[in-house]
Amino acid sequence: MSGQDAFHRVTVVGLGLIGGSLGLALRRCGEVDEVVGVDASAAVGERALQRGLVDRVEGDPATGAQGADVVVVAVPVGSFGAVLEAIAPGLGEDTLVTDVGSVKGRVAAEAEARLQGRGRFLGGHPLAGTEDSGVEAALEDLFQGALCILTPTEETPAPALERLSALWRLVGSEVVTMGPEEHDHVLAATSHLPHMLAFSLIRTFGGLDEPERLGRFAAGGFRDLTRIAGSDPVMWRDIALANAGPLLEMIDRFEARLDDLRRAIAAGDGDALEAFFREARALRRGLPPRVHADEEQDDQQ
Structure with a gap:
């Protein structure tokens, strides 16, 4: 990558x-001159430098944003607006601002309100992560083979979309696009609802008598279903509130299916149960192969 397509500085x-994973991957790809890190915690910033996740760290968000081609905001959804206000004084007219969050409608609205014409915002959401969080969890290959959803609007300039797509391809992601509203409905079904179910299942288990003793008998299925309940509670609080409409719709749909199952069990209706399970199995087998690890997004998102 050279000339006008090159990335001089990414913050x-x-x-x-x-x-942290994005910073590390961008440094290792060799196509970005400088990766600048900004974090509210000085200790996190110092550790990021020690681990080689960024080239330098700035304590002031506006200073960190100065001179950047792209600013990537990788904070929880609930903190997004405040961070936009903090970086805004350092943005150039053509600075591309993006995020990595799991909710897009609210984020796009906040960007329009808070940036007030400074920089150009284009939402992004890499479908990659682990249940671990924090600077120590950062991985160089986290985005290799992962989907990254970009959410342009009618006002998004084509060059901005092309440039941000190029950035994510540098770290190994496959880029797809959809509108913010479509994104939020898709993710409510494929990510947000499953996390709510995992949190609820482990809470149900915790309410039983002697959960510690019963935990000895929690086999692979239970552990697989509840693994994502180990995700960041603050992040998921913000996601649930920010995407409440689509998420509540999906919870209602799930409750309806659970009611179907309960009625069949209560009625002793074996045929209905078998039909329910057969349909579910067919749907599960029809899913496309998993591209990457389940989306978790720590700091965002």
Whole structure:
């Protein structure tokens, strides 16, 4: 990559799992002159430098954003607006601002309100992560083979979309696009609802008598279903509130299916149960192969 397509400076605000992994991958790809890190915690920033996740760290968000081609905001959804206000004084007219969050409608609205014409915002969401969080969890290959959803609007300039797509391809991601509203409905079904179910299942288990003793008998299926309940509670609080409409719709749909199952069990209706399970198995077998690890997004998101 050279000339006008080259990336001179990329600033990453928030150096946890997603932000730290992105910084590390961009440094290792050799196509970005400088990766600048910004984090609210001085200790996190120092550790990011020690691990080689960024080239330098700035304590002031606006200073960190100065001169950047792209600013990636990798903080929880609930903190996004405040971070936008903090970086805004350092943005150039053509600075591309993006995020990595799991909710897009609210984020796009906040960007329009808070940036007030400074920089150009284009939402992004890499479908990659682990249940671990923080600067120590950052991985160089986290985005290799992962989907990254970009959410342009009618106002998004084509060059901005092309440039941000190029950035994510540098770290090994496959880029797809969809509108912010479509994104939020898709993710409510494929990510947000499953996390709510995992949290609820482990809470149900915790309410039983002697959960510690029963835990000895929690086999692979239970552990697989509840693995993502180990995700960051603050992040998922913010996601649930920010995407409440689509998420509540999916919870209602799930409750309806659970009611179907309960009625069949209560009625002793074996035929209905078998039909329910057969349909579910067919749907599960029809899913496309998993591209990457389950999306978790630590710091965002």
